[in-house]
Amino acid sequence: MIQEEITMVSKTMLAAVLLCAMGSVIAKNIALPDNVTLRPGNMSGDYIDAVTLSVPGASFSKLKLCLAQNVSNPAVSVTGGTDAPLAFRSNQQTQTTTVQGGGIFKYEDAAAQTAIVMGSIDGGPAMMSREIIRFELTAVTADEGTALKFNNIARATENTGVVSNAGFQPVGAWRGAKPLAVIDALSALGGRVGSCLR
Template sequence: MKKIILGTLVSIALVGCVQAPIQLPSNVSTISMQTGGKQTQIDKIDESFISNRPVDFDKLKICGVDTFSNNTVTLNDTSGSFVGAYTGIYYQKNNTQVVNGSNSIKYIDDKNHMVVFTGNVRTKPQVGGFVIDIIQYDVKIWDEQGKTRLVFQNILRAQKDSGAVANNGFNPIGTWSGSRAPVAIEALHGLAEKFKSCVNGN
């Protein structure tokens, strides 16, 4: 029964795709969705900051490794489950897809003091605690005349367990009401704050 309820809640959440766009923080940039129309999706999130002391490039790399993780993710749904017409019994079909993790360091340019990490992070529970999203991202970090540039890009979202609705994996994050963009932005901001705290620490 919980799976049926979850699927219903997900279906209700999807209705958000026809609603008006939401107000986004100024550090979030958007692009038009590839599906066409007037809807937009999150493109980049700029979490750049000025450190309270000069930062060595090795420090940026170490703090990045400590902050950004590319974990193996398991996505679930129960699409295809049904209630027997004659028995009234609920027959649950559990579907899973595994997205393997890897090294979080995607690219390093020691000459230009630039590093790119790839990773994922869970959002806090939403929709009455039934929905948890996994946010996948790249984060590009470099020094720019004493300013630490930190920009999230290639941002995608997948629902960890979509209940009775088929789980279609990682997709761009829309910016309309009901798209759950704010919690994704919040999750990535939390990572940026952890990185900033490491860089400014001892």
């Protein structure tokens, strides 16, 4: 009887320790601006779902012009090591994958004054390479203002050397995922569109 009680107490304590340990691993999101919404992610935290901005209003034709002048959708090539085990030798194999680009306009509705564009921007340095951010941008304009909403946001490193390159992945909201750099890059693009609309 005493042995069963000790075993029960041990199991309860172990469960409490495991819950505390899991709690320290889960949901490590950093504080983000109010214009950022999140979606469920993984054990490290959530993913960025959308970034919204308000910029000056304009006619639909001017909105389309400003989007065309500021958003581009080029093909993006990412390079990394093959799945072979890492080895420090001169003949390490790499592979390159290309994500096709194309026209930026995915949807246009003049009556609703709405356009959806696809694009990519430079996300800044990543070790000895660069990061690329891909996105969709929904723009709805009116006289009183234009709403910009970036979603389907993903990021990739152009070249990971001999390490395997996972390509475009969702952007995490935790510190190690550097979400503020992505938010800043998208906000800067939104600012350029807004300046064009003035």
